[in-house]
Each structure stands twice: as C-alpha cells, then as structure tokens.
Amino acid sequence: MKRIGVLALQGAVREHLQTIEACGAKAVPVKKPAELLDLDALVLPGGESTTMRRLIDRYRFMDPLRDFAETGKPMFGTCAGLILLAGEVAGYEEPHLGVMDVKVERNSFGRQIDSFEADLEIKGLDAPFNAVFIRAPHIISAGPDTEVLCEYDGKIVMARNAQFLGCSFHPELTLDHRITDYFINMISVEHQSITI
C-alpha cells in the first residue's frame, strides 16, 4: 500500500489524512523529521505558512524536507504548502523549501472577506472542480518545465513541476478526491516502498 505523509505541524492536517485514506492509500501524520523516512509521497497542507516555517526551523525539518525532495518522491502543497514549496516568494528575499520552479505571491486574492469558492476547469480532469480559496496565494510565474494545470481570473492557481504539485486552493475541504487521486498516481513504481 502507498504511504503518504502529511506534514502535521499546523493546519488542515485531518482533512488531508481523511482524503488520502478515502483514496485507498495509507495516511501518515508527520510531526518529526524521522517520520519522513518510509514515505512514498508527502503533502504540505494549508494553514499559516509563517507558523509552519517557524516550526520547520525549530525542529530542524528543513534539510530532511529538501532531502525528501531530492529523492524524486512526489510532494503536494496546498495554499500555505504551495508557498513552502515555491522557488520564490514575492516580497521575500529567501524562499522556504525553494524546490518548485514557480514564483508565488501570498494573500493575492485579498483578505478573508474576499475569500471565495469557484468551479475550476483543471487540465486532466473531465469535469469542473469546486475549489475553496482562503486568503489564497497564486503563482505569478512558472519556469519552463512547469506545466500550468489551471488558471482562474487570469492567475495560475495550480501547476506541476516534475514531482512537485501545487495549488492555491484547498481540495481537502471538499469531498471531491480527484486531485488527491491525481497526486497519488504521480508516485512511480521505482519510488514505491515495498510493503506486503
């Protein structure tokens, strides 16, 4: 069975764990770096990116997370998780993990009163996806090897760059599991741990 971790420092951890289990994979909350070792893929959930970053530094998660990215195993960032993955964050000198070839802007749809839900056309999905945007970031620009999977209102809100998948919205807040399914299918046979 595929084992998928969810970084469990803060945020919508429970929803991601439930969605992963609903997709037929084993969901593993990750609170300590050692818990990254036997995973096939990792989700960085929505929450507050500044809080998660402080806890990442405090518990020396940064190098283990970058090592995880180096292995080529898939990583999926939703909202704050996308900010953590991005190679560049507008207005900040340094990125967080800096592994995904995109530049993001925080809170780029406004404050909470501007938060919204909308039906999105996403590449590879047969029907629209109802997406919840909460103080959401967006991708300002994407590198040449990044595939844009969805734009909304002229802004890139979902993209894939090699093993990294990122979106501005929160697929974990809805019962539509197609995006998590897509992510789980990114796990290649060579990276899958052998469990019987």
Next chain:
Amino acid sequence: MNQQGTNRVKRGMAEMQKGGVIMDVVNAEQARIAEAAGATAVMALERVPSDIRRDGGVARMADPRITEEVMKAVSIPVMAKARIGHIVEARVLEAMGVDYIDESEVLTPADEEFHLLKERYTVPFVCGCRNLGEAARRIGEGASMLRTKGEPGTGNIVEAVRHLRQVNSEVLKVVHMSEDELMTEARNLGASYEFLREVKSLGRLPVVNFAAGGVATPADAALMMELGADGVFVGSGIFKSESPEKFARAIVEATTHYQDYQLIAELSKNLGIAMQGIEISTIAAGERMQERGW
C-alpha cells in the same frame, strides 16, 4: 461563478488555524512579536482581558486605529472583537476588512437578549460557549468557529477545562445516543434537532473549536490540546508575562507537540514569571465574563 462568504469559505478559514495559537495584541509591536513567534492569527484589541477586568467600566470595540495598525503590521489573519449583539461594531469591523470577528463576552454586551445573526455577514465569526447548547445556538446564528469561554483575564485554566470537558462530553453523549432520543436531548439542551443529527453523523462539532480563557503557560496550552481543543487563544497570558517573546514561542511549540512531555519540560525552563493569576472564587458572580451570552 465566484461565491464569497459561503459556509465552506468561512468555516474553512478556521480549519486552517487548527493546531495553532491565536494571540491577543494591543499594538503593531506586539502583533509582530506574535507573528514572529509563530501565532496563526492575532486578536487586535484595546486592552487585554486582565486589564479590562482591572479597569472595570464598559469595554467596547477597539479604536479602529489600533486594529488598522495591527492589520498593516502582519501578514497573518487579524481578528477583532465586537460586543455581543452590537450590529454596528460588527459591520464596522467587516467594512475595515478584519479577517474574523469575535462576538465576545470579554467586552460588555450591547444586547442582553439577542446575539448577532452572523449568517448575514460575509466575514466569519467566532463565538464563546460553555456547553453544547450554547455551541448549537451560536452555530445556528451562523458562527463559523467556536471557542470555549473559560474565564478570561484570570490566568487560571480551571474554567477553560470545565467548559471544554462539558462541550466534549455532551458531543460524545449525542454521538452515542440512539436516534430516537435526539429530540428530547435537543429540547433539554436548547439546541435544534437538525444540529444534533449533524453532530451525531459527523461524530464531532461541525466547526473548529478552540480553547480560551485562562491559558498562561505552555503546559496549559498542551492540556487544552490533550482535552481535544483544535487550538488555543491566549489573551493576557503572553503580554502580561515577564517575557512575552519566550512565552509566545514556548506556547506555540507546546501546542504543536502537546504530547511530547520532555519537550514541554524544556520549553518551560527559564521562561520567567507567568502572568499573575486569579482564583475564580474571589471573583464576584457579576464580574464573571463567562456568564455573558446564553
């Protein structure tokens, strides 16, 4: 079509706060300290609860200048308090663009009979509760997040524990109750039948529930998480302590790692003096903030 202010958007914002600490701040400098320490949001107000308690008089919505100053200072969400039932304070805060409104018993109620009809607002609300009946009525009015009340400004965790245990034991009771007993339970609690059915089918409250009102140490915050809170509000506990930065960081870490007791021991070393606490029995009945709201 883009839809704003839906239940999913309003409740979803609280879901993103889970496992986090929301800190009371009275100016931009405190807000920056809170953000740097890892707070998931700040609550902008004019006086922290312990000062409101000490000063007496009528406590109102903060001067909008303070709220604006805090909103400019940080990139994390900013919450602000309106008086119970004060439609205009709530609308003013919404117009200013605060991210969440706390219809709060910490302020002097503006209406002793009716709470705000929160479903009419685009901005989401958090409200206090002491039991499942209060939780049900606030959610019924449109609250998107709850916090157990505790006794604000005391630095004494006892009431926060009482209220969180009460809410959670009543939720468990409903979850394990036979379907045909729900209507009577609804009558007894002053909750709607539909609400109790929802709680039973979900196995929990339909919104995030934080703990508030008395958290003063990292161990207090971890205790509330242990008892099933989704996160904690810390009012006076941080900026009324001897070293706010240290307390703020330690409380954030203890909330994340609430079952790592060796870590909490480390975090709790050399923090300096916590806020001065108050024994609940020394507070006159009329001065207990938890009795406000119904």
